[in-house]
Amino acid sequence: MKNQWFTISVYSENNVGLLNRISGIFLKRHINIESLNVSKSEIDEVSKFTIVVYTTEQWVHNIVGQIEKQIEVIKAFYHKDDETIYQESALFKIDSALLFDERQIQNIIKESNSQIVTVSREFFVLAKSGRRPEIDEMYEQLKPYGIMQFVRSGRISVTKDEMQISALLKELKV
């Protein structure tokens, strides 16, 4: 079975220690987490983990089974890239002088569809949301001019299919 990208979505209670428990499931199988995001979900008091891994379908099936088995996990799913709508965000901190000295920088900003978040005398910050290759491309374009700081978020994703977590919670209601 070949390796592919999978997005794992985990709906859980918001409890101390659960992140450790979930990351341990990957550690035990020597699988690297490519990206991880934890946020609130569409349901009150339910958190959502979005985890990206590059592995085989057999492994991701096993991992999702083990995740779902954790007491505080309500439901876990995995999806291939074409089954989800997903994005990442990145921030680039760049020397302000370049904005005036290098004409190309302005073109990169326009063409990449990124936003200027802030400008000061010393630096300005660009924000870019999109798929991984788009952010990578912008990074490669800016790199020759010097990037003072760079950071990229974990993937966030919603599925094309319905998740039906609320219905599940109703069923489990105790």
Next chain:
Amino acid sequence: METIKEKQSSSKPKSTIKISGAEAIIHCLLAEGVDLLYGYPGGAIMPVYDELYKFQDKLTHILTRHEQGATHAAQGYARVSGRVGVAMATSGPGATNLVTGLADAQIDSTPMVCITGQVPRHLLGSDAFQETDIIGISTPVTKWNYQITKASEIPEILAKAFFIAKSGRPGPVLVDITKNAQFDEFEFSYEKCKGVRSYNPAPKPNMGAIDAAAALINKAKKPFIVWGQGVILGEAEEELKAVIEKAGIPAAWTIMGESAIPTNHPLNVGMVGMHGNYGPNILTNECDVLIAVGMRFDDRVTGSLDTYAKQAKVVHFEIDPAEINKNVPADVAVLGNSKETLALLLPKLEKSSHEDWNNEFKKKRDIEFEQVIKNDIHPTKEGLTMGEVIEQINIASKNKAVIVSDVGQHQMIACRYAKFAQSKSNITSGGLGTMGFGLPAAIGAKQGAMDREVVAIIGDGGYQMTIQELGVIFQHQIPVKIVVLNNDHLGMVRQWQELFFDKRYASTVMVNPDFVKIAEGYHIEAKRVSKREDLKATIETMIASDKPYFLEVKVEKEDNVFPMIPSGASVSDIRLK
């Protein structure tokens, strides 16, 4: 429910006056029906021990000589009684010493609640004396864990701990309680946990899956059942027996499933796995429908997965959805408690006897008897064999004993040759293979079934890993029978060195102390046998004794356990010698 209410009311404090967190812990344990726990005191758990002192008429605390012993004793207790075992320890080293027992209980699905003391809330994260992050450490080896930092959390969390430990696929739970939460006072009330929103202990049986399973089984010419501990944990022994008898299906067990069906049942064809029986292993690759019940296709059972039962349709009865398709893909997965699912299956099965197919097992049994079993239990050579010791214990105890084993050659021999008439009788460390499990687990097993004979079978290696628990047996006069099968070697490792490492015997020879004198040092009656003519009578004396008894049997130093499926080989490649 009546008994629960009764117990609750008798343990409840008289009015709604405030009580300390430590006292609340005791009331929670009593409300859960706990009357016995194992543990070891220390700084961060002292307020709870102070309350244990006050409640000693209702709650017996057994001071093990090491916290690991407390966990294995709690496991032994849980495994024979079906109740939740409880162990308690202080913070830091007390807590870390629980880890092996937690890991053992996790992999063998044993219901256990461990309570650890922790440094006060305001010192958390300061590297205080005896502070360790036991929540972080125990996360991978617990079904659930939680740190309590406020007294008021105690009732709800402990109720949840017992519910989670026992329900669904059981497992160990650790609750870490900061010292301030033990001292602080609050208004106590207790309610048993009836469910946890995000946790579904057992999936509801799906009739479609049961119909599909029945159709496959009814059509099968060579159906074969392999059952595991799920049958014992789900108390589905009678349901399984009814299924195999009605459909005439030969049934084998994993090491953890042993004793669920009596050894002498005609359809019980023995053990699968690395040192299991010849027939069930080799015929796994000849059956047409493989019916797995409450087992998880461990690598010690399957050998190489690439060549495991490829010809067969697989029906998997299992409570834990994560086990489906984990190792062996299931053609039909029947989720749920096996007690329910097997009962639903039974009326859909057609009566059958599969005589020719069952005869295949008998033929293979005869081959194994000639080449292995005969020499193991009726040896003609001079040295004593482990197998003949087990056989004498069977005879003396009339197959009624609980057999607790440690890990290694003696364990395989005990599981191969011990005979059982009753379920929950074979207590061993199956998944983790924890040397040192046997002696403390036997203490717990005896206390969990005081009316039963409990015989611990232990090797000279594992015995010395937890030998200090003889102190518990002496102090509380717990009448367990301890049999050390001494070959002055780490026998199983030695066997692998002989077979797979060109006889390079690295660190497997043991120069042992006088085990009889050590037992006598604890004032335990002790005997050593090194001649065949003394074996039968000594074992009879041991079984007849109503006191703790220690027996060392000097066995052949370089015997090997066969049959054997070499690690990573196919079940078809099982070796008889």
